[in-house]
Amino acid sequence: MRFALYKYGEEAPVGTSEWTQDGAEFPLIHVSINRSGRCRCCYLLVTDSPILALPSDSLELIIQGMQDAASEVTACRNILITIGRSSIFFLLLVLAFLGYRYTQAAVPVHQVS
Known part of the structure:
Protein backbone atom coordinates (compact mmCIF):
# COMPACT_ATOMS: atom_id res chain seq x y z
CA MET A 1 0.00 0.00 0.00
CA ARG A 2 1.21 3.51 -0.84
CA PHE A 3 -0.15 6.95 -0.05
CA ALA A 4 -0.37 9.88 -2.45
CA LEU A 5 -0.97 13.57 -1.71
CA TYR A 6 -2.93 15.37 -4.42
CA LYS A 7 -3.61 19.08 -4.80
CA TYR A 8 -7.13 19.88 -5.99
CA GLY A 9 -7.16 20.60 -9.71
CA GLU A 10 -3.94 18.69 -10.43
CA GLU A 11 -3.71 15.15 -11.77
CA ALA A 12 -0.15 14.37 -10.67
CA PRO A 13 0.46 13.86 -6.95
CA VAL A 14 2.39 16.43 -4.97
CA GLY A 15 4.14 13.55 -3.21
CA THR A 16 3.93 9.85 -2.52
CA SER A 17 4.87 7.83 0.53
CA GLU A 18 5.20 4.23 1.64
CA TRP A 19 2.93 3.03 4.41
CA THR A 20 4.40 2.92 7.91
CA GLN A 21 2.90 2.14 11.32
CA ASP A 22 2.57 5.89 11.93
CA GLY A 23 0.85 6.61 8.61
CA ALA A 24 2.56 8.49 5.83
CA GLU A 25 4.92 11.45 5.60
CA PHE A 26 5.25 13.58 2.49
CA PRO A 27 8.58 15.40 2.42
CA LEU A 28 8.13 18.24 -0.04
CA ILE A 29 11.26 19.26 -1.91
CA HIS A 30 11.56 22.33 -4.14
CA VAL A 31 8.34 23.90 -2.90
CA SER A 32 7.11 27.29 -3.99
CA ILE A 33 4.19 29.54 -3.12
CA ASN A 34 2.09 28.04 -5.93
CA ARG A 35 2.11 24.71 -4.05
CA SER A 36 -0.20 26.24 -1.41
CA GLY A 37 -3.79 25.11 -1.64
CA ARG A 38 -6.29 22.44 -0.74
CA CYS A 39 -5.03 18.86 -0.85
CA ARG A 40 -6.30 15.37 -0.18
CA CYS A 41 -4.56 12.14 0.69
CA CYS A 42 -5.42 8.87 -1.04
CA TYR A 43 -4.07 5.41 -0.60
CA LEU A 44 -3.16 3.23 -3.51
CA LEU A 45 -3.75 -0.48 -3.41
CA VAL A 46 -0.75 -1.83 -5.25
CA THR A 47 -1.73 -4.78 -7.35
CA ASP A 48 -1.07 -5.36 -11.03
CA SER A 49 -2.50 -1.89 -11.63
CA PRO A 50 -2.81 0.67 -8.83
CA ILE A 51 -6.33 1.35 -7.58
CA LEU A 52 -7.00 4.79 -6.12
CA ALA A 53 -9.10 4.49 -2.96
CA LEU A 54 -11.44 7.12 -1.54
CA PRO A 55 -9.66 10.35 -0.60
CA SER A 56 -9.30 11.71 2.91
CA ASP A 57 -10.92 14.88 4.15
CA SER A 58 -9.30 17.88 2.52
CA LEU A 59 -6.45 19.73 4.19
CA GLU A 60 -4.91 23.13 3.56
CA LEU A 61 -1.25 23.20 2.54
CA ILE A 62 0.27 26.59 3.38
CA ILE A 63 3.78 27.51 2.26
Missing part, protein backbone atom coordinates in the same frame (compact mmCIF):
# COMPACT_ATOMS: atom_id res chain seq x y z
CA GLN A 64 4.80 30.36 4.57
CA GLY A 65 8.54 30.66 4.03
CA MET A 66 8.11 32.06 0.54
CA GLN A 67 5.57 34.64 1.69
CA ASP A 68 7.83 35.70 4.56
CA ALA A 69 10.79 36.06 2.20
CA ALA A 70 8.71 38.09 -0.24
CA SER A 71 7.52 40.31 2.62
CA GLU A 72 11.12 40.88 3.74
CA VAL A 73 12.19 41.83 0.22
CA THR A 74 9.26 44.24 -0.08
CA ALA A 75 10.03 45.77 3.33
CA CYS A 76 13.74 46.21 2.45
CA ARG A 77 12.82 47.77 -0.90
CA ASN A 78 10.43 50.20 0.81
CA ILE A 79 13.09 51.17 3.35
CA LEU A 80 15.64 51.81 0.59
CA ILE A 81 13.14 53.92 -1.37
CA THR A 82 12.37 55.97 1.76
CA ILE A 83 16.08 56.50 2.48
CA GLY A 84 16.69 57.51 -1.13
CA ARG A 85 13.82 60.02 -1.14
CA SER A 86 14.91 61.44 2.22
CA SER A 87 18.49 61.84 0.96
CA ILE A 88 17.32 63.68 -2.16
CA PHE A 89 15.07 65.95 -0.09
CA PHE A 90 17.91 66.71 2.35
CA LEU A 91 20.27 67.46 -0.56
CA LEU A 92 17.73 69.87 -2.07
CA LEU A 93 17.37 71.64 1.29
CA VAL A 94 21.16 72.03 1.58
CA LEU A 95 21.38 73.39 -1.98
CA ALA A 96 18.53 75.82 -1.32
CA PHE A 97 20.22 77.03 1.87
CA LEU A 98 23.58 77.46 0.11
CA GLY A 99 21.87 79.30 -2.74
CA TYR A 100 20.17 81.62 -0.27
CA ARG A 101 23.48 82.30 1.54
CA TYR A 102 25.22 82.98 -1.78
CA THR A 103 22.59 85.51 -2.86
CA GLN A 104 22.77 87.23 0.54
CA ALA A 105 26.57 87.52 0.31
CA ALA A 106 26.39 88.86 -3.25
CA VAL A 107 24.04 91.78 -2.36
CA PRO A 108 26.10 94.82 -1.32
CA VAL A 109 25.15 96.36 1.98
CA HIS A 110 24.47 100.11 1.85
CA GLN A 111 25.39 102.02 4.93
CA VAL A 112 23.53 105.14 5.80
CA SER A 113 25.59 107.80 7.56
